[in-house]
Amino acid sequence: MKDALQQLLNNCIEKGSEEDLSALAYLLEGFEKKIDKKYVQYIDGLLHMERKIDKEKKTCEIIVPLNAIWNNSLDIVHGGITATLLDTAMGTAINGILPEGYGAVTNQLNIHYIAPGLGDTLRCKAAIIHHGSKTVVISGEAFRTDGKKIAHATGTFFIIQK
Template sequence: MKDELRQLLESCIENGSETDLDVLSCLLEAVQKKINRNRTTFIDGILQMERTMDKESCEITIPINPIINNNLNIVHGGITATVLDTTMGSLVNFLLPEGFGAVTNQLNIHYIAPGIGESLRCRAEIIHKGSKTFVISGEAFRSDGKKIAYATATFFIIKK
């Protein structure tokens, strides 16, 4: 396995464009951060999520780079959805007592503008806090402050 991986890595380094090498470097750094336990998941590391949280809201910001762009060179809608879902789910999980977790039951997103610029910032707030479900709203903004998406999600509360 290690020899095959070394050969693959060497081939990518020898044949890749500058953009390819930038992406490869970012992906390898994400894996290294996961290994060092500086990130909780690979997706957290790959997207370079920076999180701030309190009892009322959660914010996650990621840099916009070629890894997350679609073929139109704008942020892929699935990436926007992932960061919104993660932001909203992080808020719910932060508020739950020990021994409980939350999973997404329903996610609705309205895309408003293209994701371009330096970064994508998602913010989540509580709409409803129940004993079995939470309803959360989320918004995604690009670095110039323009809103690019609005979302709502329902989360089931489960015992871990």
């Protein structure tokens, strides 16, 4: 496995443009932080997530640096990246208040895209609206560097036993 991976990496380094190499370095830096246990999940490392959880307020905020690797063909943040960040912030807020042995999984996610994702960072905030015994309803918002809201989301999450 290591030899095949080394060959793949060497090919990318040999054939890649400066832009390609910059993107590869960005991904590898996040992956390395996951390996070094600075991140819990691979997605956290790949997106270079900074999470802030407030259990009392039942909120979560995630900030990520933007990188061209996440852009769509219009050179703005791909909507799927925004959706992933909103879903992660919402799920993190919920999982932060659940008792040991329970977790939350997305049942429904509804996103309204409002403006293009531009700038240096993307910040997503999530707050719980309703916490039932089997489901949680939550809202989320995504903001670009200049403070403009780029998306508004609502979601329903199932509470499951791990």
